[in-house]
Amino acid sequence: MKKFDYEAVIGHELICAKLKQAVCRHQFVNAYLFSGAEGIGKKTVAYPFIAALLCHAPVDGKPCLHCPSCMLMTAGNHPDFITLQTPEDNKTFGVDVVREQLIQEAYVRPFSSERKVFLIEKGELLTTAAQNALLKVLEEPPEYVVFIILTTAQNLLLDTVLSRCLKLQFLPLNQALCHRYFEQLTTGDAPRRELAASFAQGNIGRGKQMLTDEEFYNLYENTVTNMQYLLNSLSAFADFNQFLTDNREKIENIIDFMLVFLRDALRLNLTGKAKLICTDQQAAVKAFSQKLAPGNLVRLMEAVIHYRERLQKNASFAGAGLELLTKMQEETHDQSNRNPI
Ligand SMILES: [Zn+2]
Known part of the structure; x- marks a missing residue:
């Protein structure tokens, strides 16, 4: 089950603080870009932020986890949260997919929340044509829309798209934090956990892959x-x-x-x-x-x-x-x- 709680996030305190503050103050932009290596924690941070954006009564910028919106998120069928999932062949997102799944949907008002959130999990897979189509919405977005674009390769996105996004860079965690995280796990034996912690090099997802x-x-x-x-x-x-x-x-x-x-x-x-x-x-x-x-x-x-x-x-x-x-x-x-x- 996906976690919609900031408790699931290891490190990245400044980014989390910024996102919670945006919810507290009702100060959003229409597009966020989370960039950083695979496994670094972009999605783990995106989920509680999305839940908080849609939550009917966020607490200190965090999702309340009890309201109807939070329940829908937990059940995995929130009508105002749309994910552009990675294509099965892991190749590219063409312009048709973006038009159908994002652009048309963006102009339909939210059903149950004040906002409508779109998550693009692998922004680097958007073709140039798809990015140009997306740009049209980013230039004049409906006020209730928030796009969250995750990417491991910011350089593959058009400057025009980047300039419309609030960019948040996910950096590797410090090694001590990483070691502490793997030490307290119970998966695998101690030597394997030690290998996972050192192999992670500040990237929990990378270490977890080595562990599991x-x-x-x-x-x-x-x-x-x-x-x-x-x-x-x-x-x-x-x-x-x-x-x-x-x-x-x-x-x-x-x-x-x-x-x-x-x-x-x-x-x-x-x-x-x-x-x-x-x-x-x-x-x-x-x-x-x-x-x-x-x-x-x-x-x-x-x-x-x-x-x-x-x-x-x-x-x-x-x-x-x-x-x-x-x-x-x-x-x-x-x-x-x-x-x-
Ligand atoms: Zn809630």
């Missing part, structure tokens, strides 16, 4: 294991290539795991005893940090970043993988590269 999503965790473990084999045998490069191909759909996660792992190895190499993100993979991190020089590790990270950029620019998957593996082989097996920088 077995497929995600297995992919992480397999990435590290495959990386470790690279140090020992040249045949491991073909296996690594196969691993990338087999998990093509999750390549972004694999790239992320590789970078986190290499960053750990570099830190350990430079400082002697770094606090690792891969808390459960100390032996593998140590092997990399002992066998390779800082220069090798930096160039490996650069190669992985370059690999990601090439894939983002739609390079051939096989070609980009081959380039990455060639570079990785040079850095891990070419003796001339082993000298410290």
Whole structure:
């Protein structure tokens, strides 16, 4: 069940205070943009704000959780709250969807609340045509309408759309708060919770995925294991290539795991005893940090970043993988590269 209470929010105090104040003072804008990484807490903050906007008797800017409007929110069928859900193929929102689900609805007065709220969960998926259509409503919105646009990539929204929104930037939480949050959970065992807290890097959703999503965790473990084999045998490069191909759909996660792992190895190499993100993979991190020089590790990270950029620019998957593996082989097996920088 969705939570409509600010109690469910970890951190982001300033943003919550601002939103509660807007409700207290009845000072709204017609469009809000919540931007920040996936899992950072945008939706967790949006829900109580939406419930408060629609609530018949908000308390200190928070939803009362008892009135008919709050009951409808809890039941998941509030007629004045419309979500533009992520398309199943996770591709784009075309102009037709926006016209039908948002624009036409925006001109129909609310049924049971003073306002009507529209939530767009992945603003970055709006096509340019869809954004231009949305802009027409944003330019002259009915006074009762509030749009809340969530996005992980503000740069993909048109300046004209951005200029109509009140922008709220969701930043990573501080590490101590993140650790406290995961420590008090009862899910998983203690080592897994420790890994989740460090892997979160200030993003509770990211940590939770490591804690509860077995497929995600297995992919992480397999990435590290495959990386470790690279140090020992040249045949491991073909296996690594196969691993990338087999998990093509999750390549972004694999790239992320590789970078986190290499960053750990570099830190350990430079400082002697770094606090690792891969808390459960100390032996593998140590092997990399002992066998390779800082220069090798930096160039490996650069190669992985370059690999990601090439894939983002739609390079051939096989070609980009081959380039990455060639570079990785040079850095891990070419003796001339082993000298410290
Ligand atoms: Zn209420």
